[in-house]
Amino acid sequence: MNECDVVPIGGYPEQQAEALFFLNQQGEFSHVNEQFTALTGHTAEALLSRSLAELVDPDGAAAVGQVLAYALHGHGLTFDARLRTAAGTFVRFALTTFPQQPAAQTAGIGGILRLAETAQQTDSAVREREKQLSIISRTIADVIFVLKVETAGQYRFLFVNKAFTDTTGLRGEQVVNRLVQDVIPEPSLSMVLANYQQAVATKRRVIWLETSNYPTGQVVGEVCVTPVLGDDGECCQLVGVVHDLTAQHKVEEDLRASNERFRYALKATTDALYDWDIQADTLLWGEGFEDLFGYHLESNPSEFGQWSDFVHPDDAAHTVDTLLNTAHQTTRNHWQQEYRFQRADGTWATVFDRGYIIRDEQERPVRMIGAMQDISARKEAEAQQQRMAQELFAQNADLQQFTYIVSHNLRAPLANARGYAQLLTRLPTDSEAFATSLGHMQTSLEQLDIVLNDINDILSIRDKPAGRQEKVHLSSVCEQVRQNLAETLSASGGTLTCTIPPDLSVVGNRAYFHSIFYNLLANAIQYRSAERPLHIEVEGGCAADGNKVVTVADNGSGFDLDKAGADVFQLYKRFHTTPKGRGIGLFLVKSHVEAMGGRIEVSSRVGEGTRFTLSFS
C-alpha cells in the first residue's frame, strides 16, 4: 500500500468523518471513501478511472480543470461546484483540493467534499448583505412582517421586525409561527383578512389606512401588503409594511380641529369678516357679510366694488380713500374706520371696520384681513341718548323761561294791583285819581288773568307735544283764519293773497296750524306800516328735499333782526313799543311748529316787511 492510500483513510479515524476523494494526475478518481458515497451515491468502484470533470455540471467543467492544475502545482483551494449524484440530480458542493505528495512527480490530488449548505465557506458578500438587512429590519421605524399564505385563507406570521414588537407590545414568540387570527383581534381581523385575500387574489399590492389601539397608544398607519409569488406563479407569502402616520395624522387632525374652531367662530361672530387680496383687488367674504347686510353674493371672492360702492357717499372720502391711502401710501398695518354702509334693502347700517394689512418684505401691501361690525343699534341708542339730553336741555330752558315769566310778567300786573289797592286807601273816594286808580287796578287784574291763560296755553302744548295727528290741508286752515280776521283786516285796509295749493297737506294738529296762521296774520296786521296799505302773501309748496314749505310775508314795519337776534321767538319779548303786543304770539307759533317737528325762520327789514318761513318734513 503506498502512501497515498494510507494517509487519508487512516489519518483521521477518530475525527468526524469527511467525504474524501483522491484523483490521479489526470484528474481521474483513484479512491473515494464511504462518506463520499453517502453524500453523492457514487461508489468507489463506479468512479474508478472516471474523471471529476464528468460529474461537474457542464458550466463548471472548465473551472474544474484549472483548479486541478493549480493543485498539481502544489496549492490548496476550495471552490463551489454542482456535482451530479448517482440519482442523476445536481447538488451543490464545496470542494477543497490539495496536492498529495507535493514533492513527487507521480503524486495525485486529494480532496474533501462538503455539502455547500453546511460549508463554513459562505460567501462573505451574502453574509454582509444579510447583516445589513438584519440591521435595517431591526432599526427601521416601519413595522415589517412576513406572512405565509396557507390554505383556506389562513395566514401565518413568518417574520416580524423589532418595530413590530415595539409597536404592538407583543413579544416575537407570541407572533411568529402563529396564525393571524390568533394574533389580531376583531374588528381589525376581518378587515386585514379581506385585504390579505385581495392581495393574494389580485397578486397586487394593497394599501389601506388603519387605526389601531396598542399598549403604546393609538397608532394610525398606512398598511401596505405586497404578495410574493412562488415558482408556480401563485402567491405564497405576503410582505407587510406599516408606515406610522400617527404624527402626521395628529397634525392633520389638529389642523382640522383648528379650521373647525375657526368655522364655528365665524358662525358665532356677527361680524362680516373679509380677506382683501390687494394685488388682485378682490374681496373674499365670510358668511357674516350676507347675513349682516342681506346681500346675495354672485361670486365670492367679489370685486372690490362690492364694498366700496356701498359706502355712504358722504363717508367715502374718509373711508375708501383713507383705506387705499393707508394700504398703498403708508407702511402701516392697522386701519379702522366708522362709516355708513348700505344694506341690500337700501337702508344704512353704521359700521365699525377694523383691518390688518399684511405686507411683503418690500412693505408692499399683499392682503388685508378685517371685520365689519354693525354698530347701528349702539349708534341709535347713542342718538336716542343725545335726543333725550337735548329734550332735557330744552325742558330746563323752558323752566328758566317759566321762572322769567313768573318774575316779570305774572308779577308785574300783580304788583300794580297791590300798589293800587294800597293807593286807594289813601285817596279821597270822590277824587278823579281814585276813579282812575280803581280802573287801573281792574286792568291790572285782567292782565294777570291774561298771563295766567297764556301760561296755561304754553303748558298745554308742552304737555302734549304732538297732540292729535291728522292730515291737515294748509290752504283750508289759512282760509278759515282769513275769515276769522276778515273784519280786522278790512278795517286796517289790508289785503291777503293765499296761493297754497289745495292739495298741500302736512301731518299734524289742525288746532296748532290754526294758531300758527292766526298769530302770524294777526302780527302782520298789528305791525303794519303806516306809510302803505298792508299786503300779506301766503305761499306754499314742496321744496327740493321733499319738505313742505309755507311762507307768510308782509310789507309792514319790520324790525331790526340784528338787534332782535335769538329773542324773536322768545316769550314776552317785544320789539315794538306801539301798539302794544304781549310778546307771546311768536313764542306760541314756534312752540306749535316745533311740537309738530317743523322749523321756523324769520327775515325782516325795518320799513320793508317781515317774512316767516315754516318747513315740515
Next chain:
Amino acid sequence: MKTFLIDDDNLGNYLTEQLLRIEGFSNTIQTFESAQEALETLQQCATETPAVIFLDLNMPIMNGWQFLDALVPYESRLRGRCRIFVLTSSLALADMEKAKTYDLVAGLIHKPIDSEEIQAIRSQLEDEDIV
C-alpha cells in the same frame, strides 16, 4: 326835587307817580314810557338832570340795563347829582347782583313801591345833601 319815572307800563308809571305825590316826595315828576326817550332828554338838557330816576328793567327796544349802559359816558356828570333806583317786578337774584355793578344805581326796589321805601329814599338823599 326833579324825578324821572321810566317804565313802558303806563299803569306802573301812574301808580308810582301818585304814591310819590301823596308822600310829597317830589314836585316835578316826569314819566317816560320808553328808555330811549328818557336818554335823549338826559343827553339834551344837562341842566335838567333829575335828582332821582326810577327805572324799570323789562322794556322793549331798550331795557333798563341797556339804558344804564348808554349812561356810562355821562357818569362823571351825573355822579353825586343823580340817584338811580331800579324799580322792577323781578325777584331774580341775578338782577339784584347785576344792579350792584352800576355805580349810578343807588338801590333796587321791588314793585310796588310803598310809603316806607319812599321815605327811606328821601332821608337818604337828605343825608347826602342833594335835596
